[in-house]
Amino acid sequence: MKKFLLSFLLFFTCVTLAFSQNVAVTGKVTDQKDGSALPGVTVSVKGSPSIGTQTDINGKYTLSVPTGKVLVFKYIGYKDLEQTVTGSVLNAVLETDAKVLNEVVVVGYGTQSRRALTGSVSKIKGSDIENIPVPSLESAIQGRSPGVYIQAQNGKLGQGIQVRIRGASSVSAGNQPLYVVDGLPITVDDFSSNGASTNPLVDLNQNDIESIDILKDASAAAIYGSRASNGVVLVTTKKGKAGDTKITYNQYYGFSKPTGERKFLNSEQYVTLLREAGAAGGYSTNSIEARLKRYAAGSDNYKTYDVNTDWQNEITQHAPVQNYNLVLSGGTDKTKFYISGTYNDQKGYLIGNALNQYSLRTNISNQANKWLEIGANLSVSRTKNFRLSNDDQFSTPEQIVALSPITPVIDPRTGLLSGVLDASTGNPNTNFPVYYNPLINSQNAYYNTIDFRNLGNAFAQVKFSNSLSFRSEVGVDILNSSEDSYAGSATARNSGTSNGVGFNSSVTATNFNTNNFLQYIQNFGKSSINAVGGMSYQRQQNDLNSISGDQFPSDAYKKLISSADITGASSTSTAYSLLSYFARANYAFDDKYLLSVSGRVDGSSRFGTNNRYGFFPAGSVGWVVSQENFMKNQTLISELKLRASYGITGNSEIGNFPSRGLFSAFGYAGVAGSRPTQLPNPNLKWETSATSDIGLDIGFFGGRLSGQFDVYLKKTKDLLLNVQVPATSGFTTITQNLGKLQNKGLEIQVDSKNLVGKVTWSTSVNFSVNRNKITDLKGQVITGSGDAVNRAVEGQPLGVFYTVEFAGADPANGDALYYKNTDLGNGQRDRTTTNDYNQATPVVVGNPNPDFIAGLNNTVTYAGFDFSFLLQQVHGDDIYNGAGQYMSVGFNNGADNQTIDQLKAWKNPGDITNVPQARLFGGNGVNPSSRYLESGSYVRLKNIILGYNFSKGLLSKLKLRSLRVYAQATNLITWTKYSGWDPELNSDAFSGNITQNYDFYAAPQAKTITFGINVGF
């Protein structure tokens, strides 16, 4: 590889020398706004348009021209500029034309002006998400872009986040977008071992981000081929600019709290209802009183409700967040640099949860000579996450709500946390409190994940001529993630061993990538062409080691060297590679008619030998109506563009070896054996999505009001399905390309500058609708994890809640009733009810996918003050409380404390209620049903900021360049009818493609308030 690059460079060195013969006027064209280079600017001699050229990728041009002539600089989205030639150097600074959409968007392997764009791309500026105290960038972009639905799992720090661009396009393969940072597709694998996923994007410092561009339709994304179906998120990091070195210091401090609380029974209510449930469940008074006494730490004080513990209070802690960021950037015309260092220290509001991170980024570039530019973008970071057990563990803080309010936090018999010590045995309690007390974990166990991450990308760009250049990028993303945990002897009831248990693992993910491509920009009269073509190769290997052991001398010994019994050790390795060729050509005629075609050939190690390569083409057209003569005479519409695109993309995120027949090794009594674990499928290939998109960009009043509208239809076929096969074959599932689904939707983005001048006020609204529908699963029903209430069912959106329909409590006897819903064959269902769960037919009772999502952002500035707020809305989704069968079931499934709605339980014949009779261990209404389903709609004040920028006058006295102070709040207010903790959730123990909006003791999101200062020197 290296040799290849070297030869390439040498070869082009010779060619380039031949180019530089003319005596010429040279110069550079830059953007007045920020001094950045403008490539593709037409430079011609006034009066003789045949003498002309255009700027190269660095904004530079060379043109042979007699002195005294006037040069005209023209560029889409900018005002024309005329300048007289006076010497051999003529630089030009172009001013943006407010009348047109002039944003520059990053597309795969290049950039494009919004004006010339025919695909669907959403851009989020780095400045919008700076200093927002969320653990990762996805949370920061939530609500800011149409068609991008982002759902955090829960309020634990650094946990996985679900991102769906234009809906889920797969049932069993990945549904997360491809993330590309400065041209390098980064590692996004989850390496967590504790059953809850972590998010590798946490390692990216969001203050270093210049922009995030989201490629949504096939025209924009197909250049990423077999990985583009879920959309592509292009992250561009900040670069230095020529000029004085700027030093910027940012600091913020704040604290967070949970967004919500669930209401549970107090002592009196608990004792009363449990007695009632005990009697109804056929338990003698003695056994119930004995049970109550046990939960009350052996005291009779439960009878007088002396102890009334609110366990939810016990799991929160003071949760400060602090962030320090120092940036140095600047450079000369030749060399530019951006250096940034950040320290972030965040405590979660959940006891024991914290994240601290330091990171350093250096981006440098150097114009080595006229034809060669080299540079590197490097970042290193270290992130330590003090983690918690997954939502399905007795030891996760939120499961503390199952404990009885009559149980004291401190057991008066021992003076220790309830559950730590049973005085009669000298060991931890085994049946007190009712379940393991998660607080014991916070004092006696830890689970820490440390990520070291190097993200590096070096590039060289060779200019052959003003039109043609070659760029080579070589990048590596090395992620080392290690986990270290110890659970002490006091956790025996939960960990299963009484002398401590330790676990340690380390994974090294080495991801190598190179992109090599030619860029060609040329104008011919009224035509202009912008083309790119090249190849890319990527290989990722993950090597993992892990070890676990128990039997430690005491809790003072926590590392596995002290373990007397190593219970498990393992090393694994997995890899994939991708070899690709890609090309794209954009053609514009007279700035009115736009055409773009692209294609990519992807070869992947993941797929069957019969289908190793795939081709992913896309095309799009645009018509800039506002450039037509008939539009010139009106002033209302300043910009009008129609767009249409169609293309094919793929999805290959299904693990590395799904096409191979596999045997795996298993040990038996110390002897190794093997057995077949997977059947071969040499025909296996990527899932294919065909996406059509029709868009309209419109601007009014010289750009004061602008809008982008898109409608799309994404049809996915060859779904990779874990197809259920008869177990009599020895296998239960095989991976096959079967099935189809589709997403169709509408996206609207409207931006308005309501007020300009002394007071500015701008509003940005986005609104999107996506309708997902599984069109063919070959008759299969695929269930999600958890209670399997989330299903993939033909004719329904992915993940619908498919279960028995609850019909309330039988007024006669308090039994849970269900609608039979037997299909009567005439399109009707039997609406009579039954108390026999098995008699009721499961039906679709809800949908975890929202009807629409929306965002509203307002920014007001006045005399140094700036104020902005972002409202985010998710509407029409349902949430299933998987823990309802324990916490909202009238003790029918155990003595877990109950939610207060259980006070409405049926008591006497004739009672009309939706809550069946409380019967201890009675199983009445326990089974999954629509009883546990609720609306998940919410509106959230996602972000609100009030800032003040000190005046220039004061700054010059202080010898500062800039000074800003601000106060900010994230998730400050949430409006929802959901009775749970927070409506934005996906249980970290169960979430997946199918299992969505499944609540299972999911900790609520954090509400964070911060105060910050930015100083520029």
Place this chain on the structure above:
Amino acid sequence: MKKTKYLILALSTFALLYNSGCQKQLDIKPQNAVESSVALKTSKDVEGVLIGAYTAAALRGLYGGRFQSTTDFLADDGDFAYFGTFSDYTELNNKAITINNGFVEGVWNTGYNAIGVCNTVLANLNLVDPVKKARVEGEAKFLRGMIYFDLARVFGKAWNDGAPASNLAVPIVLTPTTAIADIQNVKRNTVAEVYAQAIADLQVAETNLTTDKSTYASSGAASAILARIYLTQEKYDLAEAEATKIIGSGTYSLVEHFSDEFQVKEQATRVFNTSEDIFAIQISNQSGYNALNEVYASSAFAGREETYLFGQFFDRFEAGDDRVNEVTDDSFTSKFNNAFGNVVVIRLAEIYLIRAEARIFKSSPDLAGAAADINVVRKRALLDNTTAATAAELLDAVKYERHAELTFEGFQLFDLKRYKGTTYSVDGDGNHLDAFPWNSPKLIFPIPKRERDANPQLTQNEGYQ
């Protein structure tokens, strides 16, 4: 333009060169598992898959414990109550199994997975060294035969319930699936056919394997399952003969104290087999999972502490029976107090009781022999010799011993059916609610819904349609 030509030429050359290098890069071999094309090349490979068959049979869904526990939960009439959160167990205990019951599905899926591994071994016997061939075949057929027998008796009607020749059990599959095209929608075979297949397999195992004590399958283990089958089929002479082979071999002996049979907490577990064990699933903290510990043990012993014993359980024991003390720990059984202990599938005490029962009913009854066998078991339990004399009394004595001796070890459902008894669902205090006679359809597992969705050829059992 000339330059561009050169450029294109050069680029394509490099692209070609690079391409040919990278083509190979797309051939990445899996490291954590091996491809089937290289998995079965030598005798050692096939012997490895035989070990794999034990690991498959040892999974928690089958002999790792849930075969035993699901059937005991279904048969229980109030010896214990389940206060846990696995609705699968609650359904079984209430005799109200749903077609989605995960543990029932687990028995089916795990059983057929293990059968598939056995079939892989048997289809590749040609690779095995000639001197090892008989043993490898025998062990694979032991596992396959035992699993078919057990699947037939939980998914089909009992042998003594109607006509085994027409009652449906489970499909018989004797060849491995190696390609997608091999997958077939098989139909259920009859109870008689599946029993016949099991007997055929076990007879090969009995012949091919030695009578030496082994961690793996042995001739004695095959004889033991044959004895179980013949007892179920009421072929008492054959059952007695098989039992006598085992007892007469002298390979096995009862441990001195009843409690010695059951591993205590944190006892060293690797290859821990008592003198009494005939076949046990080998579990260690390195491999395997003891699902009986999970469901029965108290949390002090790493169990889920969800299965509480009622007074009825204790009341069933005769005064002075050592077993009641030895197997209980407060309100829990202490049989499975080692989370990494082996799961014993066959032990000698059962064989004495099989022979006792066979001797009572065989063509020329041997009541004295039956009493002698019963007394062997009673003696170890520190009880006096049985006073039973008549066939009926002796049968009651066998029933008592089987309960006292084998409780929680996966025998109750099959004993209930053989003895044509009645069981009951119970309330939270152990009081009887509804009665379920031995031949109630509720005491037969449903064919799992998942399996019937994947294979429409499978008919459902009565009461689950």
